Amino acid sequence: MINFILNNKTISTDSPLGITLLDFIRKEEHLTGTKEGCREGDCGACTILIGDLIDNKVKYKSANSCLMPLGDVDGKHVVTIEGINQDELTPVQEALVDEGGTQCGFCTPGFVVSLTGYFLTHEAINPIEAIDSMNGNICRCTGYAGIKRAAIKSTSLFNGLKRISTEDLVNKKFLPDYFLEIPKRLIELQKLRDKSKSGNGLPDKRVLVSGGTDLYVQKWESLIDEDLFFISDVNELKGISIEDNRIKIGGATTVSEIENSPILQQYFPNLKNDLRLFGSIPIRNRATIGGNIVNASPIGDLTNILLALNSTLHLTNGKSKREIFLKDFYKGYKTLDKLEDEIIAAVSFRIPRENSFFNFEKVSKRTYLDIASVNSSMYLELSDGIIVEVHISAGGVAPIPLYLARTREFLLNKNISDEVISDAAEIATSEISPISDARGSAEYKTLLLRQLILAHFIKLFPELIDIGELV
């Protein structure tokens, strides 16, 4: 039995915890405003908001209900389009109507939820971010022009306001007034929470679900009747800290949490921007670092970044612990150096040294909300113009997320020059074994990796390079 609030209604249900929230909403609660568009988190028609109690305040985030197991909303507030509707249109809804932001209407509730969620999750409002809040929503009719106009129009209602609160949103009719009571109601509800379903300690022989953003794409049907253990709320597995000169990230930390971490922003000022290329906001709100690593996809973006940071994995089975370099973790396609009962407790890497540089490159058919054709990261330290440390990764060019060992060996102790870079790119392309698939031909991926190696240096050291010689 789990308990949660769906819009303004308290739900207690014995439904299987593995069914998707989408199916629960549509089939059991008959709320049909949330649509099924793709069941893989790639269209956003099923977008909902999840409100979670943190320090007695409710923090909301958007999520794809098609990838979210019901069991993961225990003690939370779930908001669908029906929970936003009031007697009159909200300013977001009205702007979409007036600006031609809806045509067939199928994707529209998802857009309304995403954009409303933006106002609910940001204190300072700006139109560019408001538009970006819909980066997980696909519309096939409007060309997004009317949707963008509507986003700009609805943000204009907060011009001059520095911080907006839930009260402001209720006053301006963005939200119905029951939202004001949600914190109190969730506090009561969480007292009912059954800790054995998602709490401390590690389970035996249960299927672990973290963000579910890949697991539920691959096999949602077979997860329904599994005995699931939800680790997304296990505090021991979350958080970003500095220990012994290393940055340590808990295995269940989400990509959004990584993006917004002050520690990571301090040491990797471009990371937030780099991670905009990772999925969409609702995906990043759910996807975790541990999931990205164990999924072992050769094109995982976080994995790619972590390889270039020469990260160490901290594995545990609840009793014993073990550490392993990420670059040694992958044995073959989706084959890991991991025992069945081990989980990734954390990932750590050394704080970047002085005079170090980091760059992430990703090219996909569509820049945003797409999987890389090839991605690559590079970490590099210079001393007196000499490369004294370097790690480079390459994704999408081998059965595993690839650490380019020979390219590293070549670059060590060299000066940065056109010739060195060109040779490094050449060596990198000899370390790989790409296949032709929907993300590109092997020929393309090979060429693209060469270009991305060049791009690392051109971006980081434009003054040292004669571009004309390289391209």
Add this chain to the structure above:
Amino acid sequence: MKNFDAIKHVRGESQFVDDILVPQGLLYGYVFYSTIAHGKIKKLDYSNALKIDGVIDVITAKDIPGENQIGGIIQDENLFAEETVHFVGHPIALVVAENQLQAHAGARAIECGFEKLPAIFDPREAFEKGEVIVPPRIFSLGDVNKAWKECDYIVEGKVESGGQEHLYLEVQGSFAYPTEGNGIKIISATQNPTAVQRTSARVLGIPMHKVEVDVVRLGGGFGGKEDQATAWAVMTALAAKKLNRPIKLILPRQEDIRLTGKRHSYSSDFKIGLKSSGKIISYEVTFYQNGGAAADLSPAILERTLFHTTNSYYIPNVRATGISCRTNLPSNTAFRGFGGPQAMFVMESAIYKAAQVMGVDPSFIQKKNLLKEGDEFPYGQKTKNCRAVRCYEEVESRYRISEIKKSIDEFNQTNRLYKKGVALMPVCFGISFTTTFLNQASALVHVYTDGSVSISTAAVEMGQGVNMKLHHIAAKMFSIDPKRVKIDTTNTSRVANTSPTAASKGADLNGYATIDACEIILKRLKKVAADELKKEDPSKIEIKNEIIFYDGNKTELIWQKLINAAYLKRVSLSAQAHHATPNIYFDREKSKGEPFAYHVYGTAIVEATLDCLRGTYTIDSVKVVHDFGESLFPIIDKGQAEGGIVQGIGWMTCEEVMHDKEGKLLTDALSTYKVPDIHFAPKDIQINFLEDVPNPYGPFKSKAIGEPPFMYGIGAFFAIMNAMRSFRPKMEIELKAPLTPERVLLSLYSEIPELTLQNK
């Protein structure tokens, strides 16, 4: 006036097939289909499927009481394969179960064995082997053979354009239930309710009057539900009939993409001849259309390709050959533009290549050849109210094209790794079904005693805003509060023998029919009003904002009282009207006639920025001057233009339909088939309505809008190509769409010998 449909949409209250409350005892279907492209079915054993918990039945061709035939134009397509499968995704059976999961499990348990036969996927190969769907068609004007001698330049080339997945956000779906007296009711997401009705009747072996098809709305169609919604609806009807239970079938997204056809890919050869002045003298082109396994709408689509061979230009000597080729892919089908975009892409490619050879800007050739009043198309029709030149010149001057070009040149000179490009794209698109008899529609209007009005027509709402346009027309005709009007569902029992909602003609045909039906009722109401007011002349009665005027003077009589009076006088408050587009015809033997009621014109400026290091690009802006006539509902028309443009850009750039060597679709999910997202769409889209252009052939002087703007997207291809050539001036031009980042990068770096490609 707010768009009434939009209000429901933003509240999530609009009902799509899977949202409608279902009758008791609903069962679910799952389609079992071929995994090979061509072969004989050697074994089909579903005994294990029937053992799965919840599985009720497996329906196959053997269960069909009528004909196993769903072909429209040509009777060459079965509902379920019997002995032979013709493409990966060819339906073989429908598994019916208590829920969707069980139905899926049932399908997985079916054992099916095939004996493979040779398969063809390439249209040219199909043509060589004689696999054509209909005999080749030829449109011609003047004499190309003579004309070559007059030309200063003759340029030849090959052009490829790819398929395109519709990716309507609502997948294909239907549910059906048995009704009294051997009847069936089908709730379908179709653009063509009558096709569903007719085909269900044929497959079930019952008369059409026993089949009622109802369509509330579609979550996008774009042509993908014109012919290809039928199979799923018929499957639910067949299963409902056999099992005497309601059946729902909603294709999961992956199956929807795998099992349904796409925009036709084309492979074409052109030869173009010009004078040094830029005047095109002669144009010869052969289109090889990849039709897929069955005819579907391919012959009609091919015909529209031929109609739009010369896009927005007058060319005195033309010979265009169209060949519809049969391949082992799902039947390709209607998609916004209906063969027109493929033709225009070849025309623009020919101009582009000719411009390169002549050392001029393509716009130089475009401008020299734009259609003028009275010019003849290759199919014999002459332009009327031609606005090709006006749109082109207006967009050039409004946005100062020479300054755009100058600033791009400056940018390109100062940036090594980023280059910009610009292209102009004129469009001329003919409005009417080119199959003349389809140009008819009817409307049924009821006024109820409380003064409310219900309108039923043949039009299906799928996001194009036809409901709101009809709503607007009815409210305007009666001059009443729009809130009194409701556009009812599209239903074959209320409005019979409907044409599909397609060819951009929904608002035109059904708008006129609605005007006529309202007019009939108005005439009766005026007589009643004159009687009530004890006046002589009903023609002096006028309704303005629900108040009845006589001879220009306000009276005491208001709408609601008038309606009540009419009812008490036993005057009919209902009317049905039928509209057929006048004065159009087309002789298919001669390929000449006046097939179109009118043409739509416009021109776009498209700008792109290329990242020359990574091969990626952005489409920065699209600026358009378009002839909308007098728009019925400007925000709807603007939205149609914006949406069409972005879809057209998608077709030219990131949307790539890919198959493996066995004919299996590789891009069968949103994770592999990429349509434009909010960031890919141009940041700046500006739509300008050409002013003072009433259209005498459209309701309230309006023009059709659905398809024409799609083709502005073609400009994106040439804008990127121009940016590429700025980086690599000597680059060989490959006229192959979509121009994906892969194609861009491989073209830019085709000559790097040191690159290690041993894994190719």
